[in-house]
Amino acid sequence: MANAPERTRPSRHPLIDRLLPVIALAVSLGLSYGAYTLASYSWDQVVSYQSPYTTMSGADFSGVRPALTDPIPGAQPRRVVVVLIDGLRDDASRTMASISGLRARGADVRLTVPQPSLSYPTWTTIMSGAPQQISGVTTNWFEGPVKVETLLDVAAGSGRTVVVSGPKDLDEMFNASEVATASVTIEWPEGEYVSDTVVDNALALDAEVGGADFLFVLLPDVDNTGHDFGGASPEYDEVVRKIDTDLARLIEGLDDGATTFVVLPDHGHIDSGGHGGWEDPVIHTFAAFAGPGVKQTEARADLQDIAPTVAVLAGLQAPQQGVGTAIDAVLADGNGSARDAEFVRAAGVSLAYIRKVLGDDGVRGIDSIGSPADLAALRADADSERLAEERDARFALFAGVAFAALVAAVIIGIASWRALVAALVGTAAYAALYNGLFFGLHGFAWSLSTFNEETKIDAFFNGRMLETVIAGLAACVVAALVYTALRRQPRGPQSGYTAGWLALGSATVLMVQASLAVQVAYFLWQWGADVTWILPDMQAAFKYDLDLIQLTALGAAAVLGPLLTWLVGRLHPRTRRTAQAEV
Numbered sequence: 001m002a003n004a005p006e007r008t009r010p011s012r013h014p015l016i017d018r019l020l021p022v023i024a025l026a027v028s029l030g031l032s033y034g035a036y037t038l039a040s041y042s043w044d045q046v047v048s049y050q051s052p053y054t055t056m057s058g059a060d061f062s063g064v065r066p067a068l069t070d071p072i073p074g075a076q077p078r079r080v081v082v083v084l085i086d087g088l089r090d091d092a093s094r095t096m097a098s099i100s101g102l103r104a105r106g107a108d109v110r111l112t113v114p115q116p117s118l119s120y121p122t123w124t125t126i127m128s129g130a131p132q133q134i135s136g137v138t139t140n141w142f143e144g145p146v147k148v149e150t151l152l153d154v155a156a157g158s159g160r161t162v163v164v165s166g167p168k169d170l171d172e173m174f175n176a177s178e179v180a181t182a183s184v185t186i187e188w189p190e191g192e193y194v195s196d197t198v199v200d201n202a203l204a205l206d207a208e209v210g211g212a213d214f215l216f217v218l219l220p221d222v223d224n225t226g227h228d229f230g231g232a233s234p235e236y237d238e239v240v241r242k243i244d245t246d247l248a249r250l251i252e253g254l255d256d257g258a259t260t261f262v263v264l265p266d267h268g269h270i271d272s273g274g275h276g277g278w279e280d281p282v283i284h285t286f287a288a289f290a291g292p293g294v295k296q297t298e299a300r301a302d303l304q305d306i307a308p309t310v311a312v313l314a315g316l317q318a319p320q321q322g323v324g325t326a327i328d329a330v331l332a333d334g335n336g337s338a339r340d341a342e343f344v345r346a347a348g349v350s351l352a353y354i355r356k357v358l359g360d361d362g363v364r365g366i367d368s369i370g371s372p373a374d375l376a377a378l379r380a381d382a383d384s385e386r387l388a389e390e391r392d393a394r395f396a397l398f399a400g401v402a403f404a405a406l407v408a409a410v411i412i413g414i415a416s417w418r419a420l421v422a423a424l425v426g427t428a429a430y431a432a433l434y435n436g437l438f439f440g441l442h443g444f445a446w447s448l449s450t451f452n453e454e455t456k457i458d459a460f461f462n463g464r465m466l467e468t469v470i471a472g473l474a475a476c477v478v479a480a481l482v483y484t485a486l487r488r489q490p491r492g493p494q495s496g497y498t499a500g501w502l503a504l505g506s507a508t509v510l511m512v513q514a515s516l517a518v519q520v521a522y523f524l525w526q527w528g529a530d531v532t533w534i535l536p537d538m539q540a541a542f543k544y545d546l547d548l549i550q551l552t553a554l555g556a557a558a559v560l561g562p563l564l565t566w567l568v569g570r571l572h573p574r575t576r577r578t579a580q581a582e583v
């Protein structure tokens with residue numbers, strides 16, 4: 001034997017040695033199952049979120065809104081055309097002659113889109129002034145009709161003639177055909193250009209009703225092309241050219257000199273195609289306003305400000321539950337008392353919102369509201385106050401999980417400090433490999449835009465689970481190599497250390513899971529598992545879901561990992577040399 005040999009310490013207690021890997025495996029599988037349950041629960045909480053705000057009105061604060069059939073004093077009832085171009089990016093819009101023409105004689109507004117930036121949620125925000133948290137429309141799985149009032153409702157309710165032309169989804173979401181005076185809604189087929197038909201239909205309907213007071217037109221094709229080829233593709237540019245021609249035809253056909261136009265997208269697209277997340281080209285969009293009542297200007301606003309602005313321009317009451325406010329910079333005048341009526345409504349509904357969030361106490365002490373910015377600030381304060389209270393109450397959960405992770409590490413360290421070091425290095429290797437694949441190889445982000453299409457969601461999650469298992473097994477191999485390197489004369493399973501080598505794999509997977517569990521607990525501390533009054537930050541929620549998916553898939557690594565560490569122990573040249581020396 002070599003000089004200064006390591007003491008061949010016999011097992012502390014054979015039973016404990018055999019129990020440890022079994023216990024670790026049981027904990028791993030328990031975490032895996034728990035994470036799976038929580039992942040489906042949390043996903044469902046966002047998808048089937050029931051907004052508590054849909055019945056909200058400002059009646060208690062600013063009085064009952066006058067009947068829609070009562071004319072607003074001094075307001076001119078203007079003819080307004082709203083054109084929604086699904087998925088049109090801001091940069092592409094700036095290459096379009098039709099939209100540039102509107103901007104040149106009107107208002108160029110830079111918009112920010114609330115999340116999730118999917119079509120049904122953002123259409124609803126445009127139509128109602130209510131973001132996802134208020135409307136309850138969080139995904140395209142929403143089964144309409146929406147529960148909030150829309151521009152179509154207030155225009156038709158005010159006795160205006162309303163024309164709608166667009167895809168069938170407008171019936172499902174907004175009862176468009178029922179509410180409108182005249183409408184044609186068509187199928188939204190894959191790979192077939194339909195915006196020319198939508199424009200033809202809008203022009204024919206307008207002629208049929210002898211000039212509508214309010215027109216809503218939705219052009220769907222840009223979005224399809226964005227999904228299929230990407231927002232920076234030649235195909236996308238090509239369809240934008242076609243839309244430009246059809247939009248110009250629509251504007252020319254409808255413009256009688258007394259028509260106000262509003263053209264905007266619901267969201268943009270990332271370069272590679274997709275939306276739903278927070279990327280700049282997705283959430284930074286535009287609205288072009290032109291015509292009577294519009295100032296020639298540039299401005300910034302939020303998507304929820306569109307409906308109130310359109311209402312003031314049209315001389316209508318704005319939809320009840322909209323928390324957006326009319327964009328003053330865009331308005332050439334208050335349109336009689338329309339803008340004032342709209343601010344009274346917005347103030348009333350904002351106070352109703354604060355009372356929903358904080359209870360009656362929340363609205364006590366609010367004495368002066370001067371501007372739309374005040375309303376947004378008051379609502380944000382209410383959100384922060386309730387979140388702070390809830391986070392205080394949830395902190396113990398986070399602290400508990402962090403403590404449990406620490407206890408697991410200490411137990412492994414007491415059994416063998418070398419095993420703990422090896423498991424921690426393995427955990428670092430896991431994080432490097434999994435995230436390297438996710439961000440580096442695939443170029444993914446923590447964003448709903450990553451899916452591109454709903455049909456690709458399952459494949460996306462399955463791919464991440466597979467990579468989790470691969471990274472988890474790689475972590476076990478790394479841990480086994482580190483462990484061998486830490487011993488001068490490492491002993492393999494053939495020298496009676498079978499339980500130890502198996503336990504090393506279990507300990508490594510457990511440490512990887514512990515690191516993820518702490519991150520999951522952090523999200524739960526910040527946002528909770530239930531979605532009842534506020535939507536979580538979507539980037540954090542996406543990461544949380546992926547953390548849970550990893551925790552789930554690591555159950556497989558917990559079963560296979562110990563076999564790998566055992567194999568390394570068995571085959572490593574240094575353990576074999578030790579074994580030969582012993583013979």
Ligand SMILES: [Zn+2]
Pocket residue numbers: 087119223224227275
């Ligand atoms: Zn889309």
